[in-house]
Amino acid sequence: MKRTWRIPKPGAIAIAAAIGLAAHAPAQAQETFRIGVVSFLSGQAAESFGIPAVNAAKLLVETFNAGQAPAPYDKKGFGGMTIEAIYVDEAGGATKQVQELKNLYDREKVDAVLGYVSSGDCLAVAPAAEEMKRFLILFDCGTPRIFEERSYEYVFRTASHAAMDNVSLGRYLKANNIPVETINYINQDYAWGHDSQKDFELTMKQLYPEAKTQQDLRPKFGAGQYGTEISALLSRPATITHSSLWGGDLQAFILQAAPRGVMKRSQLVLSAADHVLPGLGDKMPDGVILGARGAYGLMSPESPLNDWWFSLYEKRYDVYPVQAAYRMAQAMLGLKQAAEKAMADNGGRKPNSEQLAAALKGSQWQSPGGLIRMVNGNGHQAIQETAIGRTKYNPEKKRVDLVDIMRFPAECVNPPPDMKSEDWINSGFKGAKC
Amino acid sequence: MLALTILIDGVVYASWLFIVALGLTLVFGVLKILNIAHGSFYAVGAYATASFVGWFGALGLAPEWSLLAMVLAAIAVAALLAPLVERGLLRAFYGRDEVLLVLVTYALFLILEDVTKLIWGATPYYVSDPYMLFGTVEFGLLSYVGYDFMLVAMAIVCGIGVWWGLNRTRTGKIVLAVIHSDEIASSMGVNVSRIYRFAFMFGIFLAALAGALTAPMVSVQPGLSVGVIVVSFAVVIIGGLGSIEGAAIGALIVGLARALAVHTWPAAELFSIYVAMAAVLVFRPEGLFQRLQARKI
Numbered sequence A: 001m002k003r004t005w006r007i008p009k010p011g012a013i014a015i016a017a018a019i020g021l022a023a024h025a026p027a028q029a030q031e032t033f034r035i036g037v038v039s040f041l042s043g044q045a046a047e048s049f050g051i052p053a054v055n056a057a058k059l060l061v062e063t064f065n066a067g068q069a070p071a072p073y074d075k076k077g078f079g080g081m082t083i084e085a086i087y088v089d090e091a092g093g094a095t096k097q098v099q100e101l102k103n104l105y106d107r108e109k110v111d112a113v114l115g116y117v118s119s120g121d122c123l124a125v126a127p128a129a130e131e132m133k134r135f136l137i138l139f140d141c142g143t144p145r146i147f148e149e150r151s152y153e154y155v156f157r158t159a160s161h162a163a164m165d166n167v168s169l170g171r172y173l174k175a176n177n178i179p180v181e182t183i184n185y186i187n188q189d190y191a192w193g194h195d196s197q198k199d200f201e202l203t204m205k206q207l208y209p210e211a212k213t214q215q216d217l218r219p220k221f222g223a224g225q226y227g228t229e230i231s232a233l234l235s236r237p238a239t240i241t242h243s244s245l246w247g248g249d250l251q252a253f254i255l256q257a258a259p260r261g262v263m264k265r266s267q268l269v270l271s272a273a274d275h276v277l278p279g280l281g282d283k284m285p286d287g288v289i290l291g292a293r294g295a296y297g298l299m300s301p302e303s304p305l306n307d308w309w310f311s312l313y314e315k316r317y318d319v320y321p322v323q324a325a326y327r328m329a330q331a332m333l334g335l336k337q338a339a340e341k342a343m344a345d346n347g348g349r350k351p352n353s354e355q356l357a358a359a360l361k362g363s364q365w366q367s368p369g370g371l372i373r374m375v376n377g378n379g380h381q382a383i384q385e386t387a388i389g390r391t392k393y394n395p396e397k398k399r400v401d402l403v404d405i406m407r408f409p410a411e412c413v414n415p416p417p418d419m420k421s422e423d424w425i426n427s428g429f430k431g432a433k434c
Numbered sequence B: 001m002l003a004l005t006i007l008i009d010g011v012v013y014a015s016w017l018f019i020v021a022l023g024l025t026l027v028f029g030v031l032k033i034l035n036i037a038h039g040s041f042y043a044v045g046a047y048a049t050a051s052f053v054g055w056f057g058a059l060g061l062a063p064e065w066s067l068l069a070m071v072l073a074a075i076a077v078a079a080l081l082a083p084l085v086e087r088g089l090l091r092a093f094y095g096r097d098e099v100l101l102v103l104v105t106y107a108l109f110l111i112l113e114d115v116t117k118l119i120w121g122a123t124p125y126y127v128s129d130p131y132m133l134f135g136t137v138e139f140g141l142l143s144y145v146g147y148d149f150m151l152v153a154m155a156i157v158c159g160i161g162v163w164w165g166l167n168r169t170r171t172g173k174i175v176l177a178v179i180h181s182d183e184i185a186s187s188m189g190v191n192v193s194r195i196y197r198f199a200f201m202f203g204i205f206l207a208a209l210a211g212a213l214t215a216p217m218v219s220v221q222p223g224l225s226v227g228v229i230v231v232s233f234a235v236v237i238i239g240g241l242g243s244i245e246g247a248a249i250g251a252l253i254v255g256l257a258r259a260l261a262v263h264t265w266p267a268a269e270l271f272s273i274y275v276a277m278a279a280v281l282v283f284r285p286e287g288l289f290q291r292l293q294a295r296k297i
Helices: A009-030 A045-066 A095-105 A119-132 A145-149 A161-173 A193-206 A227-235 A247-260 A272-285 A304-317 A322-346 A355-360 A423-425 B002-031 B038-059 B063-088 B098-120 B146-168 B168-181 B182-187 B194-215 B224-239 B244-264 B266-283
Strands: A031-039 A082-089 A112-115 A137-140 A156-158 A182-188 A211-216 A241-242 A267-270 A290-293 A364-367 A369-378 A381-383 A386-394 A397-408 B136-139 B142-145
Touching: A031 A045, A031 A095, A031 A156, A031 B002, A045 A082, A045 A247, A045 A272, A045 A304, A045 A322, A045 B224, A082 A095, A082 B146, A095 A112, A095 A119, A095 A381, A112 A119, A112 A322, A119 A137, A119 A145, A119 A156, A119 A193, A119 A290, A137 A322, A156 A381, A156 A423, A156 B194, A161 A193, A161 A290, A161 A386, A161 A397, A161 A423, A182 A193, A193 A423, A211 A227, A211 B266, A227 B002, A227 B142, A247 B168, A247 B194, A267 B182, A272 A322, A272 A386, A272 A397, A272 B098, A304 A322, A322 A355, A322 A364, A322 A369, A355 B136, A397 B098, B002 B038, B002 B136, B002 B142, B002 B194, B002 B244, B038 B098, B038 B194, B063 B194, B098 B194, B136 B146, B142 B146, B146 B168, B146 B194, B146 B244, B168 B182, B168 B194, B182 B194, B224 B244, B244 B266
Parallel strands: A031 A082, A031 A112, A112 A137, A137 A156, A182 A211, A182 A241, A241 A267, A267 A290
Antiparallel strands: A290 A386, A364 A369, A369 A381, A386 A397, B136 B142
């Protein structure tokens, strides 16, 4: 006998509802904006850059999702979309990072990648993202070469590059009438160290034409032992000693140089040193001139946004935010603004890479470190203000304070949109507005 | 004056190098293992020192006691890690291809990198108490910390101690026999496994001691191990794998080459070590003190 299966009416309604929910599910999945955050979770750059940056990202993802950031960043998530972050370790070299980038886009299906401390990694991943036509924000790396050697549609850098650090150091010395007759250099023997030394030397040729380079020491990255270099600096001391050493290398250099009197014989100027101050404490000698690669940390401008950010980070992590955390914050704020602008333009849908790029290009936004403006690199490279200060230990607060702080507007210490950094410095800072 | 400066700087750096490389060459000499994780034991020694010196400080002990804390830290690292690593991991690979052992020790290095982060986190530690214990020493315009010369003394003590232990004690002579041929030693009744354990533990102790002695000069943080591995391998290869005297001479060659480069031609500093290595290997491919050995059938 032929059997007929009849579905009871309540069952039919339930099945129809289930089919309806299933059809609705893809739309609900669109309410999440996935970002890949790449920074050093291991190795030498972890403590000084990677982990502060990732800590900042985690804090902001949580804060944005709860809608607790101040206006105009107070919408929940990105325009109502929940932010979901995946964290990837930047360690392992440039080739590995290109593969990880592809994994993030293809396997993890992220909507944007935000990362990279190492200039070498930035130079490798930027073309890869461009080829894949996927949205990428470089938040930290310093090499000027990214947008000076080629142009991009999908790649952005939301922080000034390293030329600013050394130009501002030179301008600080000049503005404070610090005499400079001779210069010693000690910089790590890789791209960052070489570029920093070159930028500072070119800057000083403009500002102190009579000053002579005396020693140009280039210890290898991660050397850790600077006894011989310190002897070289002491045997031929110069008026100033310039260094772009960072992280563990800088800490080791300070610990080894200070007891041997290097800072008493020469004025030490450090281009990117704020991140070592909380750890070194009273081991950091007074009077060292240093920058933070931006108006960050103890040199950050007074503003409600910065007050909020500084105390939020300090309360969570028991240490004030240093440069990497600030740069991650300005990148996240820029991405949030761009995503929300793109959504406003496309009827509220999750923006794709092209829409994000169009929204971020040439834009500007307030950040805890000041106004970020995407004016260089055809609207893809940010410029921002910076600050230089001098160390002074505060025994009451048990921390190193920065005094004699001088601020430099963005157009004073960054090249104009139509000039490469080196050409701009050699032209005598043509068009600079100080 | 420049020559004296180069000599002092070279010897100070060589002392540090020798203490770092001594354990590596000993482990290879006895166990025939090229221990990539040597740098990790060095880092664990530095971290352990940070902890021990911190505890001694919390107990209210005078800074001079921090030197004892450093030695105790190295002993603790060796006592805890050596049995775990040797019995738990390396023993399974004895007699296997050397390349496989290199991979195993490399994996161990990666594991220990994350273990140190799990235990001590990513925050840097400062162990400054011992560094100023020995005051400063002036040579004309130059000022050195006494701690650097203490390192030189420690290197001499370690070198003489290991040499005396190997050549003048019964256990040391047994170790030399095992180095020469573990098969013959075993056939003559030597407990080769026990010698391996002992040598490995002593090798870790030396690596950890090197880390302990370095801790006051640097900030102890992730990434400490990496720079040490390459430079200690260069020293050991110059001197000849398994040779204590070779490690000492290799360290001196590297230390002086580097000091000469830094003071006269800084751009050459990075490859001065490898130029020294290449120059030695051209004439002595097995290293300075390694004799060519007939292949055993």
